[in-house]
Amino acid sequence: MATYRPIMRDYKPVPARTQPRAQWMVWFVAGLGLPLILVALMLPDQNQPPPLAPESTSLVSIGPVQQVTKPAKTAALITTTEKLISRKIPPLVAAPQPEQQRTVLTVRRGDSLDRLFRRHNLSAADLAGIMQDDLAKQHLRLVKPGDEIIVLHNDGHISELSREINFDSSLKVSREEEGFSAGIIKHKISVRQVEAKGRITSSLYLAAAEAGISDRTIMNLTDIFAWDIDFVLDIRRGDEFRLIVEQLSRDGVAIVEGNILAAEFTNQGEVFRAIRYEDPSGHSSYFTPDGRSLRKAFLRAPLSFSRVSSNFNPNRRHPVLNTIRAHKGVDYAAAHGTPVKAAGDGKIIFRGKKGGYGNAVILQHGGNITTLYGHLSNFNRQARKGSHVNQGQIIGYVGQTGLASGPHLHYEYRKNGVHKNPRTVNLPKAEPIDPALKADFLRTAAPLINRLDDTPLVLLEANNSGDFDITNSET
CATH class of the missing domain: 3.10.450.350 (Nuclear Transport Factor 2; Chain: A,)
Structure with missing residues (x-):
């Protein structure tokens, strides 16, 4: 049987395949050798002496002592370490809290x-x-x-x-x-006595502001003398006042004025004085220096700080009717809604509409005296017909009802049915201080009167805080 050999198309012999080299040995040696080299480098030098103290250290041995010198590299390392240790490290600071x-x-x-x-x-x-x-x-x-x-x-x-x-x-x-x-x-509350004084050049309010007196205190002052002075009409330029008043402080800061302890008001040359006295039962009131009560049966004016637009005049021409018609009272011009007070203790015998008076209130007082309040815008709900009211209690509010050309209060005072001028009529006086308490009152009043006498009147300048001009009067 014949044998066939493959045909060589390029007529070149086929090269023999080469066997792959053993590369694993190279990687094994590299993987094992590199770590060993790194470990060897990290080990201390056996020929290098152990670390020494910063200064030259003497080695003790049985034989003679020998001075050992630090190697240059070790000395440099120690010097650097000393510098790091000696460097001041700033203290830790807490992170700032957010501002409230x-x-x-x-x-x-x-x-x-x-x-x-x-x-x-x-x-x-x-x-x-x-x-x-x-x-x-x-x-x-x-x-x-x-x-x-x-x-x-x-x-x-x-x-x-x-x-x-x-x-x-x-x-x-x-x-x-x-x-x-x-x-x-x-809060810690302290009270001291302070003095304030002033002179009226344009208005009582401005004079009080210049003296550093609050609105509350000046209103109390007008209430004290309301039975003797009509602060609506009687005030004049050049009138003078002085006060001894409590000043209340809270935690060392002046906050508010307290009670007026003593007051003096000079009106058109006439001097009025008032001393506050509290009896053993706790009731307080104001008296003249000799013990006469300032409180009278009637107020001179039934409202505060307004102006008189029409006085008592039997021959006045009526502003609405344009005829001669007697004006048997006093008209007080005031802002709409201004409170109207009862001039004295009494009983409401009429409350409602009354012809040209518009909304009106009539009070019956003792001694067969009646007072009328006309042109009111509204009434105090608590002041009803038949009810009893006290002096100073609000009975209504200024308005323009009835025959009125503008908002004002029409006020009449009648005795035994006859009209009297409310501004000039002699008013009945209240009871004096209890004789059993008069000696105690005089002891209380004496130092206050002396201070009013000894303190010269000086026009004060108002300060920004509104505090009083303070003298040596702390208690």
């Missing part, structure tokens, strides 16, 4: 606490947490216009809230780890 914002919430008409918080972008959740505290809820549940609530917060999150409860105490609410807690802070 202080916001005063002023209550307006119709406001609630929730509305106040929403208006100032304060956390409603914090408000809910605050109201969980019974004490906080008790003093924050009701707010009225004019109230102020002080809040410390960080971007609306409450940290502290406070509110004045009364003159000597405040509510304080603070954030704690588990919510809010509330407490009452008692």
Whole structure:
């Protein structure tokens, strides 16, 4: 049988296949050798002496002591280490706390606490947490216009809230780890006596402001002398006044004036003085230096700080009817709604519309005396026909009802049915001080009278804080 061999198309011999080299040995040696080399490099030099102290160290041996010199590399390393150790490391400083914002919430008409918080972008959740505290809820549940609530917060999150409860105490609410807690802070209250005095150059209000006297105190002054001085008509340029009054301070800061202890008012050259006296039962009133009560049965004017637009005049021409018609009272021009006070203790015998008087009130007093108040815009709801009113109690409000050309009060004073001029009629006097208390009153009045006598009258300049001009009178 014939044997065939493959045909060689390129007529070249087939090269023999070469066997693959053993490369695994190379990788094994490299993988094992490199770590060993690194370990060897990390080991300390056997010929290098051990680390020495910063200064030259003497080696102790049985034989003679030999001085060993530090190698250059070791000395450099030690020097660098010493510099690092000696370098002052600044103390750790706590991260600054975010600055708190202080916001005063002023209550307006119709406001609630929730509305106040929403208006100032304060956390409603914090408000809910605050109201969980019974004490906080008790003093924050009701707010009225004019109230102020002080809040410390960080971007609306409450940290502290406070509110004045009364003159000597405040509510304080603070954030704690588990919510809010509330407490009452008692303020330190101190009282001292201060003096104020002034001279009227244009108006009583301006003179009081220049003397540093608050509106409240000047109103109290006019109430003290209301039975002797008509502050609507009788005040003149050059009239003078001086006061000894309590000044109340809270936590060392003057806040408000208290009671007027002694007062003097010089009106058109006539001097009026008043001393405050409190009897053993706690009742207080004002008396002249010799113990006569300043309080009389009737006030000279039934409203404060207005102007007389028409005096008592039997031959006056009526401004509306344009005829000669007797004016049997006094007209006090005042702003619409100004309170009208009862001139004396009495009983309301008429309240309603009365012809040209418009809305009117008539009071029956002792001694067969009646007073009439006309052109009122409205009545005090509590002052009804048949009810008893006290001197100074509000019975109505200035208006323009009836035959009136503008808002004013028409006031009449009648005795036994006959009209009298309210500004000049002799008014019945009140009872003097109890004879059993007169000696005690004179002891109380003496030092106050001496201070009024010894203090020269000086026109004071008002200061920005509204404080009084203070003399050496602290108690």
